[in-house]
Amino acid sequence: PDAFAYQIVNFQHSPDGTLAAVRGPCPYLNTDWGGRLYGVYHSLLDQGTRDILLVRVGTAMYEQSGFAASAWTKLHEGLTNSGNYKYPDQFCDVSGRIVWTNGYDSPLIYDGYIRRNQVAGTDPLLMTLGYDRAPSNPTVFGPQKDSANLNRSTNSSGYSHPGGIGTISSSMTAATPEAADANDAAILLMLSGNWNYSVQYEDCFGNRSKLSAIGSVRVSQEQTRPMYVENITAILNKEDIKDLGVNAVTADDLTRQFWVDNISTGPTGTVARIMYRTPDTLHRDSTPRFLCRIPDNETTSWPDEASDGLLGAPAVDYITVPTFKVMCPWQGGLAVGNTTVNQGVVWLSEPGFPGSFRTDKYIYPDPNGSEVTGLAAFNGKLLAFTERNVYIIEEANGILTSNPLTNGIGCVAPSSIVATGAGVLVWLGSDGFYAFDGSGVKYISDAIEPTIRKLSWHRASRSVAIYNKLTREYLCAVTEAGQSSPNLLLCWDGEGWREQRHNLLYNSICATKDVREYIIGASHVTEGTGQKLVVLDHENRTYASPITTFSYKSRWLKIDGAGLTRFNAATLYVGFLESSSATIVVNCYRNGRWDDVVATGELTLVADDRAAVFSTSILGTAKTASPRLYWKRFDMQLRSVDSFAFELVGTPTDAEYINIAAFAFDGVVAADRGARISRG
Secondary structure, three states: OOOEEEEOOOEEEEOOOEEEEEEOOOEEEEEEEEEOEEEEEEEEEOOOOOEEEEOOOOOOOEEEOOOOOOOEEEEEEOOOOOOOOOOEEEEEEEEOOOEOOOOOOEEEOOOOOOOOOOOOOOOOOOOOOOOOOOOOOOOOEEEEEEOOOOOOOOOOOOOOEEEEEEEEEOOOOOOOOOOOOOOOOHOOOOOOOEEEEEEEEEEEEEEEEOOOOOOEEEOOOOOOOOEEEEEEOOOOOOEEEEEEEOOOOOOOHHHOOEEEOOOOOOOOEEEEEEEEEOOOOOOOOOEEEEEEOOOOOOOOOEEEEOHHOOOOOOOOOOOOOOEEEEEEEOEEEEEEEEEOOOOOOOOEEEEEEEEOOEOEEOOOOOOOOOOOOOEEEEEEEEEOOOOEEEEEEEEEEEEEEEOOOOOOOOOOHHHEEEEEOOOEEEEEEEOEEEEOOOOEEEEOOHHHHHHHOOOOOHHHHHOOEEEEEEOOEEEEEOOOOOOOOOOEEEEEEEEEEEEEEOOOEEEEEOOOOOOOOEEEEEEEEEEEEEEEEEOOHHHHHHHHOOOOOOOEEHHHEEOOOOOOOOOEEEEEEEEEOOOOEEEEEEHHHHHHEOOOOOOEEEEEOOOOOOOOOOOOOOOOOOOOOOOOEEEEEEEEEEEEOEOOOEEEEOOOHHHOEEEEEEEEEEEOOOOOOOOOOOOO
């Protein structure tokens, strides 16, 4: 019957192919939260061994302590608690971890485990994603030039110890032309040099920070064949300076080591510091290269005697992780957009490291830099949304490019972007819902255009959606005019739309990924009251459902396609399953006028085949059967109509078991076959 429906409220498809009344919602654990519920998310981490349900309440984040437990563990606090937000909290799974953002606070990451020395309920168990600051620059000590004593080597003062660092010249054999003699070939020269050091944090997830500013150290030029003076106070000419001989000092005696001090320690979650050093910048390139990995967050000093030839791979620099409003997983990493600094940019993290963003891995999808309102990975493509367009971001040879998928069609609600089981991506645009099947985008909300026009579009960005695997429906909570938060649930099964009205407001919705397959909503009755987690598709007989009505309203029914033939609609037949004993109100309308009920009455349903209540059933005595189809008749007696429509309305109690299977009506062409033809 939904193919002929104008509006369906609180009904959904049943496995029998009927329209069955929605069950629930009912409380999840019956916890009445004192603060505003901003987000709820479920995931299975560590190959499904960690069942995690997160809920953000006010300034804090909580985790249910096992899905069978009624206790909650505080993971984090100090988050922004403001009802004046634009986009809902966002969660996503990336490389076996959960990433969270609200667009105001630093994004957080969680893998389901408590770190060493952490205390649940006291210490923050959620880590900041990556690093929002770079380490401070290290201090480096090396040799200093000593000119006061001519009998000492040039680099003999300061931190002067033998090592492997220095640039030995093969083109000069003497320090000065005056010193040249027959043995010049044996004279080597260590040239003046400069080296730069940088530090980088590494956290417990492998994410790395931005490189620190540099710390530098220098050495002075020195030769292998030193001279000495017997009486330093009586130097008269060159003959007074004596030669120690060819083998007195070798190149290894000239090269030095350095002492790196004040190595910055990182914030909580840092497990190592990576140290980089350039080769001699006066004679080689200035690229920082891997020197060592300090596997702790405590050591602050490090001796360095590695020659330039032993340095490793060039350092990879990353940005400080920005605060962002939208995100999605992409190729094992994380794509983020709409940062606090720049609302039109999209950054891509390293695969496997959602908190490491290279300095060159970004793009502006929209050439005008329009605000990025959503990101989605679908069908092997990364899609970036603005309010007016959708773009496909691609990478070739390390270069990111953006190509428009649509022109004039965008997205206004990042949490409305959901992929369905039918291989279609659905989202809320500025004028209704759109779907992308991998080849083209189409508008799909024509059938509910009157409802779409009544939405509060300045609150549309708060819309939240999920895919219900059990009913195979896309479900989106939107805000009607006069409401502050999403209150109307619109359900699309790929063909038609239905509504759910629970008399609740929803800030967030999630689907559990375990065998329960619950649809859990973060709800409240009014602003600041009745904050509860509810299960949308289950009932609890000890809890009074907030649903107050179930209704089915047909389209305008005619006996010809154009409605030019008047007819008499005498009798309406509605087929039900024997599952409810509710009393149904029938209202009839005629000739396109919804404001005028021309016939009304009641139908009392039969529940002979209603399923047994197993909690009170007695084995060997109780019986149950599949409900049978039966028909109820309602005499409309509508005379000479162009079209008519009917409405079925049920209210609790027992209306939640209604199953509508079919309908039919008797229509006879009226004697007067005149038709009203509009002018124009």
